Amino acid sequence: MRIALLGGTGDIGEGLALRWAYDGTHEVIIGSRDPERARTKADEYETELDSRGVEATVKGFANEMAADRADVIVLSIPPYHVGDMVEEIAGKLDDDDVLVTPATGIKRDDEGFHYHRPNAGSVTRIAADAAPDEVPVVGAFHNLAADRLANLDRELGIDTLVVGDDADAKEIVTMLAEEIEGLRALDAGGIANAPEIEALTPLLINVAQNNENMNDLGVEFK
Numbered sequence: 001m002r003i004a005l006l007g008g009t010g011d012i013g014e015g016l017a018l019r020w021a022y023d024g025t026h027e028v029i030i031g032s033r034d035p036e037r038a039r040t041k042a043d044e045y046e047t048e049l050d051s052r053g054v055e056a057t058v059k060g061f062a063n064e065m066a067a068d069r070a071d072v073i074v075l076s077i078p079p080y081h082v083g084d085m086v087e088e089i090a091g092k093l094d095d096d097d098v099l100v101t102p103a104t105g106i107k108r109d110d111e112g113f114h115y116h117r118p119n120a121g122s123v124t125r126i127a128a129d130a131a132p133d134e135v136p137v138v139g140a141f142h143n144l145a146a147d148r149l150a151n152l153d154r155e156l157g158i159d160t161l162v163v164g165d166d167a168d169a170k171e172i173v174t175m176l177a178e179e180i181e182g183l184r185a186l187d188a189g190g191i192a193n194a195p196e197i198e199a200l201t202p203l204l205i206n207v208a209q210n211n212e213n214m215n216d217l218g219v220e221f222k
Contacts, residue, residue: 003176004070006031006063006077006085009041012102013076015149016141016180021049021056022152024179028058031066038062052152068092072100072176074141079103079116079123086130095134098169101127102141104198112209113202115195122194124163136166138173139194140185143201145208148216156182158218161197165190186221 003020005013008030021028030045032038038060045058060066067073067089075082082103093099103123105116120126124139131137140162148154160177162185164170170187177185188197200219208217 001072001176002027002029002070003072003074004029004031004066005074006066006089007081008032008060008066008074008076009037010076011146011150012141012144013074014041014045015144015146016074016076017045017058018048018150018152019180019183020176021045021058022052022054023181024176026176026179028056029066029070030058030060031063032060033063035060035062035065038066048152064089064092070097072098072172074100074102075127076102079105079118079126082123083126083130086127090130090132093132093135095132097135098172099127099131099135099137100141100173101137101139102144104142104201106202106205112206115199115202117195117199122191122198124191124194124198128165128191136164136169137191138162138164138166138169139191139197140173140177142198143204143219145204145216145218148218154216156180156218157220158182159184159186159221161186161188161200163188163191163194163197184220
């Protein structure tokens with residue numbers, strides 16, 4: 001399976017790319033608006049993996065080309081770009097592709113970080129509304145600490161919540177999530193439940209910033 005991380009040069013994209021290449025057997029593709037930056041980061045990821053004795057091929061392309069080559073496309077981009085990005089790549093998507101969004105709306109004031117709920121209800125819903133009708137959208141990986149994810153020396157031992165209205169698409173994303181060692185995927189229902197999941201992210205940031213030694217906070221459900 002080919003996994004494209006659009007915006008894969010950023011923090012959450014880097015973490016997912018490294019973990020899937022390190023723990024899995026799928027082809028990882030890095031997407032960026034700047035194809036040269038995508039290729040540079042792909043080379044950096046390969047170098048990091050090689051230093052750990054892992055032979056993996058990571059390729060970099062412009063976002064549209066990355067989406068065209070992939071079976072699963074992860075929108076590892078800021079929430080305010082999600083709708084536009086889906087519209088940009090829509091012509092490259094097939095009905096057997098799966099779109100995944102980990103983005104969540106966040107705003108900050110003097111008191112801390114807060115969930116910025118979009119008019120559509122959630123960023124996951126924005127992606128679903130922008131996607132072609134035949135392309136399923138799944139929300140996942142919202143509440144992962146990017147630094148912890150990208151540090152291959154760190155054990156995870158955390159959960160990610162998965163939402164979507166297509167059972168087969170959720171099954172694919174769950175399988176991919178659980179190929180990452182130490183990550184467990186839990187079904188949280190349909191896209192209508194995405195606001196509750198996305199709202200966890202600013203909560204975790206606030207807890208991490210107000211307590212010592214919690215900068216890489218994650219969630220485990222027991």
